[in-house]
Amino acid sequence: MDRYYWMYKAPRMSKPYLNGVENFISVAEANRVNNGSRSISCPCNNCKNFLSFIDTGEIEYHLLHDGFVPNYTCWSRHGESLLDCSTSSNNLHSNENTFNNDSYLDDDDHHSNDRNDNFNEMFDDMETNMGADEQEKLHRLFDEAETPLYKGSRFMKLDVVLKLLNLKLKHGWSDKSFTSLLELLHDLFPEDNGLPISTYQAKKLMCPMGLEVERIHACPNNCMLFRKEFENKHNCVSCGASRYKRKKDSDEVDDDVTKNGPPAKMLWYLPIIPRLKRLFSNENEAKLLCWHSEERVIDGKLRHVADSPQWRNIDKKYPEFGNEMRNIRFGLSSDGINPFGNMSSRHSTWPVLLCIYNLPQ
Numbered sequence: 001m002d003r004y005y006w007m008y009k010a011p012r013m014s015k016p017y018l019n020g021v022e023n024f025i026s027v028a029e030a031n032r033v034n035n036g037s038r039s040i041s042c043p044c045n046n047c048k049n050f051l052s053f054i055d056t057g058e059i060e061y062h063l064l065h066d067g068f069v070p071n072y073t074c075w076s077r078h079g080e081s082l083l084d085c086s087t088s089s090n091n092l093h094s095n096e097n098t099f100n101n102d103s104y105l106d107d108d109d110h111h112s113n114d115r116n117d118n119f120n121e122m123f124d125d126m127e128t129n130m131g132a133d134e135q136e137k138l139h140r141l142f143d144e145a146e147t148p149l150y151k152g153s154r155f156m157k158l159d160v161v162l163k164l165l166n167l168k169l170k171h172g173w174s175d176k177s178f179t180s181l182l183e184l185l186h187d188l189f190p191e192d193n194g195l196p197i198s199t200y201q202a203k204k205l206m207c208p209m210g211l212e213v214e215r216i217h218a219c220p221n222n223c224m225l226f227r228k229e230f231e232n233k234h235n236c237v238s239c240g241a242s243r244y245k246r247k248k249d250s251d252e253v254d255d256d257v258t259k260n261g262p263p264a265k266m267l268w269y270l271p272i273i274p275r276l277k278r279l280f281s282n283e284n285e286a287k288l289l290c291w292h293s294e295e296r297v298i299d300g301k302l303r304h305v306a307d308s309p310q311w312r313n314i315d316k317k318y319p320e321f322g323n324e325m326r327n328i329r330f331g332l333s334s335d336g337i338n339p340f341g342n343m344s345s346r347h348s349t350w351p352v353l354l355c356i357y358n359l360p361q
Contacts, residue, residue: 007068021063024075025056031079037146039154041077043069049077050159052146077145144205150193157194161202168199175199213270217243217257220264232257272354276328291360293325305329305357329357 006016028040039052044062048069053059074080145158168178179198186195196202217226223238234253235242244261253260279285292306315322334352
């Protein structure tokens with residue numbers, strides 16, 4: 001029987017659901033033994049894997065009373081990987097009767113579309129298309145989720161930090177005040193506690209899978225970027241200006257460009273391709289990105305950018321690109337740029353943004 005069906009469609013007192021819960025408990029218990037953990041995170045619709053319990057009976061009661069958290073068909077917090085889920089449908093008993101999907105609709109079925117809490121879905125999505133370094137970071141995050149705040153604590157380190165960051169966001173605490181709070185709590189807890197002592201450490205703990213940002217030095221006169229074949233140049237090839245903030249142009253420079261002080265101007269570049277990969281790795285986001293090809297109503301009326309003549313012109317000019325339903329159309333916008341130098345501006349930040357036109361309005 002399909003795991004999604006018994007978890008979210010079958011009644012909680014039905015035989016498939018009871019057998020499924022029993023199977024889940026055995027899988028979670030085996031994972032706890034393998035990891036040497038004291039407790040198991042509870043995937044019920046209330047705990048949402050944020051709370052952990054030593055007694056499996058309490059977890060079983062939660063699952064029978066509240067059901068599973070939405071979109072948790074891959075038990076990634078309990079020892080399964082995305083590969084395991086894709087190769088097994090988890091049939092409980094081969095001799096069970098096939099159930100009619102329409103006859104066991106539960107009152108909580110609407111929770112399956114709940115997208116407010118996608119913590120577990122985030123874990124599942126990040127397991128795809130990863131290199132070895134990112135896999136290591138992800139498994140380290142799993143380990144933190146199973147690590148008690150201190151010896152004998154019933155709270156996990158990751159849970160506590162997440163709740164504190166939620167309070168910071170909810171009440172608008174500054175980074176400085178939040179760091180002071182962390183330092184105080186760290187001193188109040190037992191000496192072996194693993195609570196971060198700064199806002200930076202807390203964010204680093206919660207977001208180890210952050211997407212990369214490239215910092216590219218630029219000519220102070222906006223002539224060029226020091227990248228590719230110009231990456232190791234010390235002066236602009238156009239105007240001769242130094243790429244560094246220096247008191248005297250005659251100061252000696254090191255061959256290593258990272259040892260010559262801060263750059264005179266810098267471009268912060270957020271690579272596009274890794275972000276598109278992350279979007280397409282999420283089923284819901286990928287569906288929205290392909291909406292223009294799969295679900296858009298085509299009746300000659302202009303409702304969306306995809307209905308415009310220019311969109312069709314691009315499809316005709318580049319048919320291979322247009323026939324690929326995963327094609328992406330960007331719109332570029334900027335502010336503050338002074339290309340002709342005839343505007344008086346005190347700003348030194350020029351934001352250049354790309355927006356995705358494929359998404360439904």
